[in-house]
Amino acid sequence: MKELKPEILRSFRMEMIGTGCYDAMARRYEASRPELSKRFRAMADSERGHGALFQKCHAGLYGSKMSGESFWLFMGKLSALSQALLPLKMNLKILSGVEKLAVKQIEAALAAGGNSKFHDILKNILPDEKEHAALYNDWVSGKV
Numbered sequence: 001m002k003e004l005k006p007e008i009l010r011s012f013r014m015e016m017i018g019t020g021c022y023d024a025m026a027r028r029y030e031a032s033r034p035e036l037s038k039r040f041r042a043m044a045d046s047e048r049g050h051g052a053l054f055q056k057c058h059a060g061l062y063g064s065k066m067s068g069e070s071f072w073l074f075m076g077k078l079s080a081l082s083q084a085l086l087p088l089k090m091n092l093k094i095l096s097g098v099e100k101l102a103v104k105q106i107e108a109a110l111a112a113g114g115n116s117k118f119h120d121i122l123k124n125i126l127p128d129e130k131e132h133a134a135l136y137n138d139w140v141s142g143k144v
């Protein structure tokens with residue numbers, strides 16, 4: 001695996017971007033599609049929890065918290081905004097694509113081996129990321 005510290009930082013950023021994005025999506029569909037909004041709310045909470053795990057991991061290994069949380073949350077909100085004009089179906093497909101990529105990256109990191117608190121977290125969050133990646137299929141098949 002690549003050096004651990006930048007990987008933890010990169011993971012934390014992605015979780016915060018996801019949190020900001022899904023928070024915004026949950027708000028957008030609160031009135032018009034409450035079920036979808038609930039799913040986004042759950043995804044936002046899930047990513048927030050993942051971010052907290054990486055934050056704790058960083059503090060444990062290096063004695064400090066990572067900064068930039070509000071900036072990356074804001075970037076997530078911006079990414080949701082930038083997709084607002086797309087048809088919902090395409091929007092969901094893009095989001096599921098990003099989550100599928102996250103699943104692939106986590107699987108690759110775990111396959112490369114290594115033993116650290118960071119790897120423990122990756123193992124723990126993998127099922128959640130797979131569930132996030134299923135959003136598009138769940139929506140197309142009428143489960144959301």
Ligand SMILES: [Fe+2]
Pocket residue numbers: 015018046047050125129
């Ligand atoms: Fe996550």
Ligand SMILES: [Fe+2]
Pocket residue numbers: 018047099102128129132
């Ligand atoms: Fe995710």
